[in-house]
Amino acid sequence: MWASVIVHPVSRALTLYLLLLVVVVVVSLVFKPVLLPLAASFILYAVLYPMVAKLQGNGFSDSWSITLVLLLLTIFIIGSVVLLFPLLLEQIQELQTRLPLMWQKLSAFVDAFGKALRASMGVEFDTEKVIKRTLENIQSTGASIVVSSAGTMMQVAMALFLVPLITFFLLRDYRNMRNRFMGWLPNAGFELGWLIYHAVARQLQQYLRGVMLQSSIIAVFASIGFYLIGVDMAFLFGVLTGLFNLIPYIGPPLAIIPPLLVSLGGDEVTTLMMVGIPVVVLAAQLLDNLVIVPTLIANTVNLHPLVVLLGIIIFGALFGFIGMLIAIPFMAVSNIIFASLVFGLQGSDAPQ
Amino acid sequence: MSEQPSSLWGSLFRAKEPWYEEVMSLWARTPFFANIPEREIIKLAKVMHPRKFNAEEFIFRYGDQGAGAAMIISGAVEISYQGTVLATLQRGDFFGEIALVLDERRTADAVAKEPCEVVFFLRPDLDEWIARAPQHGARLSTNLAHVLAKRLLHANKMLADERKRHVG
Numbered sequence: 001m002w003a004s005v006i007v008h009p010v011s012r013a014l015t016l017y018l019l020l021l022v023v024v025v026v027v028s029l030v031f032k033p034v035l036l037p038l039a040a041s042f043i044l045y046a047v048l049y050p051m052v053a054k055l056q057g058n059g060f061s062d063s064w065s066i067t068l069v070l071l072l073l074t075i076f077i078i079g080s081v082v083l084l085f086p087l088l089l090e091q092i093q094e095l096q097t098r099l100p101l102m103w104q105k106l107s108a109f110v111d112a113f114g115k116a117l118r119a120s121m122g123v124e125f126d127t128e129k130v131i132k133r134t135l136e137n138i139q140s141t142g143a144s145i146v147v148s149s150a151g152t153m154m155q156v157a158m159a160l161f162l163v164p165l166i167t168f169f170l171l172r173d174y175r176n177m178r179n180r181f182m183g184w185l186p187n188a189g190f191e192l193g194w195l196i197y198h199a200v201a202r203q204l205q206q207y208l209r210g211v212m213l214q215s216s217i218i219a220v221f222a223s224i225g226f227y228l229i230g231v232d233m234a235f236l237f238g239v240l241t242g243l244f245n246l247i248p249y250i251g252p253p254l255a256i257i258p259p260l261l262v263s264l265g266g267d268e269v270t271t272l273m274m275v276g277i278p279v280v281v282l283a284a285q286l287l288d289n290l291v292i293v294p295t296l297i298a299n300t301v302n303l304h305p306l307v308v309l310l311g312i313i314i315f316g317a318l319f320g321f322i323g324m325l326i327a328i329p330f331m332a333v334s335n336i337i338f339a340s341l342v343f344g345l346q347g348s349d350a351p352q
Numbered sequence: 353m354s355e356q357p358s359s360l361w362g363s364l365f366r367a368k369e370p371w372y373e374e375v376m377s378l379w380a381r382t383p384f385f386a387n388i389p390e391r392e393i394i395k396l397a398k399v400m401h402p403r404k405f406n407a408e409e410f411i412f413r414y415g416d417q418g419a420g421a422a423m424i425i426s427g428a429v430e431i432s433y434q435g436t437v438l439a440t441l442q443r444g445d446f447f448g449e450i451a452l453v454l455d456e457r458r459t460a461d462a463v464a465k466e467p468c469e470v471v472f473f474l475r476p477d478l479d480e481w482i483a484r485a486p487q488h489g490a491r492l493s494t495n496l497a498h499v500l501a502k503r504l505l506h507a508n509k510m511l512a513d514e515r516k517r518h519v520g
Binding site: 053054179195 | 399401403405409410411412416417418419420472474476480483484485
């Protein structure tokens with residue numbers, strides 16, 4: 001009985017999948033210091049390679065195709081930095097200068113809320129205690145950010161240097177390296193290995209391109225929406241909404257909180273703003289679910305909504321914000337690898 | 353790849369032919385690549401996957417998932433179905449081309465009868481090349497349809513002959 005369990009395609013697929021997972025974990029640990037620039041470079045590679053391939057197809061040499069695409073990317077980055085970064089920086093600085101005043105206003109608001117609660121329902125609400133605890137939390141978080149910022153700056157500087165370099169080499173040599181690596185597969189698993197690789201690569205590329213475009217559209221839509229209803233720092237909050245949108249189900253409600261808090265602490269709080277902020281985020285969600293997802297993202301991941309939701313919560317608890325971002329691609333890739341392994345290994349056992 | 357007989361002068365003064373040039377020249381002689389320029393075939397040959405097999409080793413088995421076609425660079429390969437040998441193939445012959453079109457399981461066994469060098473031409477590489485060079489891709493698709501149609505005609509004829517024999 002045990003022998004049949006061991007040789008069953010599902011148990012063999014599970015063993016192979018777990019072995020692969022161990023290899024991925026070990027490789028990730030070895031490359032931990034450069035994991036972020038490596039991941040960023042692979043994302044850029046996935047986005048840029050079709051352009052390089054298109055140029056190669058039009059008769060450009062490999063080196064020229066890569067150089068041209070990287071040149072275009074550099075112009076795009078410089079253009080974005082020159083045009084958008086000052087605006088973003090200005091809005092972050094504005095947020096910093098307005099934070100103390102905002103907290104005062106928020107304290108007053110919470111205080112008034114506490115008094116109203118006491119008067120109407122007789123419930124005791126220790127406003128001072130609540131605010132003190134919140135401020136302490138914020139201060140400790142701020143301190144940790146300051147302490148870690150030196151390290152982060154080093155990482156960012158290293159990434160700025162490494163990412164273009166790694167992307168260039170990936171565009172030039174990745175396919176050869178991949179072929180050599182896949183050449184190590186045993187003859188019996190060679191074709192199945194390539195089929196799984198291509199299925200995974202295709203899905204990851206589609207997902208990455210779709211999600212990047214999706215975030216950009218949502219960011220632009222939300223920025224315009226926030227600007228129209230008079231929210232301060234509309235662009236900053238629009239970009240944040242685009243980023244939060246990367247986390248399904250949980251992200252969009254979170255995107256409402258920052259602009260709502262800042263508006264509450266602002267000079268003039270209007271009903272339009274208070275109602276408008278959730279409406280803008282909701283409208284962005286409708287646009288996302290009715291237009292963007294069916295045209296850009298559909299079929300890129302074939303996972304049940306409950307699996308996605310649970311996966312995001314578990315990955316978020318284990319690895320924080322990054323965990324929430326990688327939950328879906330990780331589960332989608334695991335799904336493909338496992339299903340393809342089971343299907344492929346069943347074939348070898350087909351009756352002759 | 354397989355060693356070419358060459359003179360001493362040839363060995364001294366001529367750089368060794370890269371493996372993909374040999375692969376390209378073999379594929380160029382097949383009906384697959386009729387009317388397709390060599391510079392395009394060499395682009396494809398560069399992304400093909402050379403593999404070595406020992407004598408009596410399976411190249412693929414009946415029921416395996418097929419990822420593409422294979423070309424014999426050296427050695428001999430036997431194609432069989434349920435123990436019946438369908439064909440014995442040599443250098444320059446190709447097999448498994450159904451997998452270039454369909455995402456289906458292999459319909460026969462392919463076994464190396466002696467130490468073999470085989471180069472695989474995978475469906476995803478073909479798809480990528482067609483997207484990059486659609487004109488040549490269309491030509492290759494027509495060639496592929498010709499090859500498969502001829503095989504179908506041959507199979508139909510064999511089936512008809514077999515029925516006649518049974519009826520007779």
